[in-house]
Amino acid sequence: MKRQDFIVIGCWAVILLACALTPNFLDRFIYLTKTYPYLSSFVKFAVLAGFGESLGLRLSIGAWNRPGFGLIAHAFVWGLLGLGIKMSFTLFSTGTPAFLAELGLLDPTSASFGARFLRAFGISLLMNCVWAPFFMTLHKITDIHIAKNGGTMRGLFRPIDMVGALNGINWQSLWGFVFKKLIPFFWVPAHTVTFLLPPHFQVIFAAALGVVLGVTLAMAGQKKASRPKPAEAE
Numbered sequence: 001m002k003r004q005d006f007i008v009i010g011c012w013a014v015i016l017l018a019c020a021l022t023p024n025f026l027d028r029f030i031y032l033t034k035t036y037p038y039l040s041s042f043v044k045f046a047v048l049a050g051f052g053e054s055l056g057l058r059l060s061i062g063a064w065n066r067p068g069f070g071l072i073a074h075a076f077v078w079g080l081l082g083l084g085i086k087m088s089f090t091l092f093s094t095g096t097p098a099f100l101a102e103l104g105l106l107d108p109t110s111a112s113f114g115a116r117f118l119r120a121f122g123i124s125l126l127m128n129c130v131w132a133p134f135f136m137t138l139h140k141i142t143d144i145h146i147a148k149n150g151g152t153m154r155g156l157f158r159p160i161d162m163v164g165a166l167n168g169i170n171w172q173s174l175w176g177f178v179f180k181k182l183i184p185f186f187w188v189p190a191h192t193v194t195f196l197l198p199p200h201f202q203v204i205f206a207a208a209l210g211v212v213l214g215v216t217l218a219m220a221g222q223k224k225a226s227r228p229k230p231a232e233a234e
Contacts, residue, residue: 004064033200038083041203045082049210050075056215070151077142077156078210084135086203092127093195099126120195121188128183128191136178141165186212 019025033040053074058064065071100106100122107115144165149155190212194205 002062005058008064029204030200033203037203038086041082041086041207042079044204044207045085045210046075046079048207049078049082052211052215053078055211059215068147068151070146070149070153070156073146073151073153073156074143076153077139077146081135081139082203082207082210085206088127088131088135089202089206092123092131093199096123096126116196117192121192123195124188124191128187132183132187133179136174137169140169140174144168 022028050071054064054071057066057069097106097108097119100118101108106118106122141160141162145158145160146156148161148164149158187209190209191206194202194209197205
């Protein structure tokens with residue numbers, strides 16, 4: 001382990017210890033989540049998913065940060081994406097049960113585990129089929145934009161070259177791995193668990209899963225960057 005690894009572990013240990021020693025921490029957490037749902041979502045995703053990006057970098061190149069990576073810019077973008085995730089939770093949590101009820105598949109008045117599981121699975125399935133591909137594509141676009149502008153916060157707010165960013169996406173990785181494998185075999189089951197939790201724990205659990213998302217997408221991007229270019233024909 002490197003010196004930076006011990007610093008990161010120490011910082012997280014301090015944060016967790018502070019949470020554990022704070023009186024009525026759980027009650028305060030629930031209050032803040034209910035009172036400031038979007039602000040709390042921004043903070044949770046900026047911290048946890050942003051950490052996932054850094055962890056992905058550590059696993060792929062052996063460093064928590066590097067010049068031009070833009071760790072603060074990535075964390076800020078994750079905070080903004082967290083707002084969209086919170087919005088999608090509200091939309092799909094409200095609309096999916098009504099949709100299933102219209103199909104005659106769900107009794108909205110039932111509190112049985114079977115009904116709750118069907119509801120959670122339906123929300124997860126529709127959200128990951130409709131929202132997740134757009135969300136993950138948008139995330140890759142922002143990754144490319146951040147890298148193109150040197151990882152600076154000023155560069156982050158420059159207009160995005162959408163055509164160039166779309167052309168710069170490694171679609172073989174995004175489609176072949178993230179869309180075809182990660183979404184159905186990891187994210188649908190994981191978010192089914194998410195929607196079985198009480199509402200005030202759903203976003204923090206999703207943000208914790210965002211560490212996994214940050215790692216996988218960051219490492220996928222690093223694999224593309226490190227892949228040798230094919231030799232040109234002479």
